[in-house]
Amino acid sequence: MNAAPVLCERTGCPVAQTGKCALKHDPVELCPHFGKTPHGTQDGGDVEKTTPQRTAPSAVRIASGEAMEWTDLEAFSRAHRVRTVSVIGEPRSGKTTLIAALYASLCRGPVGDHDFVGSRTLLGFARRHHMALLNSDRKSPKTPRTSRDDPTAFLHLALRPRSGGTVSQLIVSDRSGEAYQAARQDTTLIEELRELRLADRACFVLNAAKLTNPERQAAYGRQFKQMIYALRDNGAFRDDVAIEVLATKIDTTRRPDRAAECAAILDEYEAQIVAEFGAAGIEFGFHRVCALPKTHLETGYLGLGETLARWTAPVHLPDVAQPAVKDASRQIDRLLAKVTA
Numbered sequence: 001m002n003a004a005p006v007l008c009e010r011t012g013c014p015v016a017q018t019g020k021c022a023l024k025h026d027p028v029e030l031c032p033h034f035g036k037t038p039h040g041t042q043d044g045g046d047v048e049k050t051t052p053q054r055t056a057p058s059a060v061r062i063a064s065g066e067a068m069e070w071t072d073l074e075a076f077s078r079a080h081r082v083r084t085v086s087v088i089g090e091p092r093s094g095k096t097t098l099i100a101a102l103y104a105s106l107c108r109g110p111v112g113d114h115d116f117v118g119s120r121t122l123l124g125f126a127r128r129h130h131m132a133l134l135n136s137d138r139k140s141p142k143t144p145r146t147s148r149d150d151p152t153a154f155l156h157l158a159l160r161p162r163s164g165g166t167v168s169q170l171i172v173s174d175r176s177g178e179a180y181q182a183a184r185q186d187t188t189l190i191e192e193l194r195e196l197r198l199a200d201r202a203c204f205v206l207n208a209a210k211l212t213n214p215e216r217q218a219a220y221g222r223q224f225k226q227m228i229y230a231l232r233d234n235g236a237f238r239d240d241v242a243i244e245v246l247a248t249k250i251d252t253t254r255r256p257d258r259a260a261e262c263a264a265i266l267d268e269y270e271a272q273i274v275a276e277f278g279a280a281g282i283e284f285g286f287h288r289v290c291a292l293p294k295t296h297l298e299t300g301y302l303g304l305g306e307t308l309a310r311w312t313a314p315v316h317l318p319d320v321a322q323p324a325v326k327d328a329s330r331q332i333d334r335l336l337a338k339v340t341a
């Protein structure tokens with residue numbers, strides 16, 4: 001009587017008898033153990049082969065085009081020198097719309113001094129842009145909430161300055177505002193905001209619509225400052241992080257009946273936080289942007305080119321030159337003092 005053929009190198013696998021793979025591969029040929037014997041022979045043959053066993057070629061990873069998650073970003077930043085910006089703000093402040101607007105503007109041509117060169121996350125951008133701007137079933141464009149359960153998304157842009165210079169690999173993180181709001185209220189949650197430790201630049205998005213709303217102005221202005229203090233003072237960032245405040249939804253402040261009043265509120269708030277944070281040793285820039293001019297169309301898209309210019313600006317390396325020693329006793333120090341004088 002012929003022995004049952006050996007179809008699998010795993011002892012006890014019933015594939016030869018039942019046609020079913022013990023590891024549940026379907027079709028069974030997909031199983032890496034199928035067609036091998038424990039001795040390395042193929043197709044159940046009992047003659048030991050002298051040729052080396054065929055190994056499956058290592059898998060080639062193809063980028064899906066979706067927004068990157070942590071593991072993708074780690075692999076990407078090993079191969080590229082990246083600039084990372086964390087976009088931070090309360091829920092519905094306009095973070096995702098800002099990111100979508102940068103992408104959409106680059107699709108139309110250069111933005112400020114930058115040409116679009118490429119992106120690993122085109123699908124991630126397109127999804128955000130579609131929901132923010134193109135959904136024709138809505139009366140007006142509306143970006144869906146980024147869910148608190150969504151992992152932090154990292155979006156990539158390769159940008160070339162038109163004035164010359166190397167291509168910048170920009171990574172922008174997009175996370176739910178609820179996560180930032182929760183961390184402001186309970187600072188033990190700050191350590192979960194891992195993307196902030198990566199950031200070369202922290203961009204705090206200020207909702208100008210809320211700030212210029214007389215009913216919400218006081219509470220919102222206070223909460224916005226609390227967010228910056230809470231994150232910065234609890235070690236969310238690296239020491240050398242650049243901080244900026246980006247007042248968005250500027251179109252909502254330009255309605256002719258309230259334009260002058262709103263501009264004054266914004267200017268006053270800017271002066272107040274520059275003075276307050278300056279006294280606390282926090283340096284930052286205050287900028288204005290409109291990412292979706294739906295309330296006052298005449299405002300148009302505002303400040304996007306400047307935003308990209310700041311986000312890709314070269315990092316200034318610290319000055320490591322030794323200060324000159326006055327009346328030094330060593331010849332070498334006297335020489336250095338002459339050179340640096």
Ligand SMILES: Nc1nc2c(ncn2[C@@H]2O[C@H](COP(=O)(O)OP(=O)(O)OP(=O)(O)O)[C@@H](O)[C@H]2O)c(=O)[nH]1
Pocket residue numbers: 089090091092093094095096097098141142143144145146147175176177178248249250251252289290291292293294295
């Ligand atoms: N008028 C106006 N509306 C804007 C602007 N930017 C965003 N919005 C609107 O503000 C709402 C919230 O925008 P999002 O980009 O989803 O805000 P978010 O900060 O990502 O919100 P979460 O994901 O919930 O944290 C959406 O309805 C946008 O259409 C703007 O520049 N002008």
Ligand SMILES: [Mg+2]
Pocket residue numbers: 095096097144145146175176177
């Ligand atoms: Mg969002």
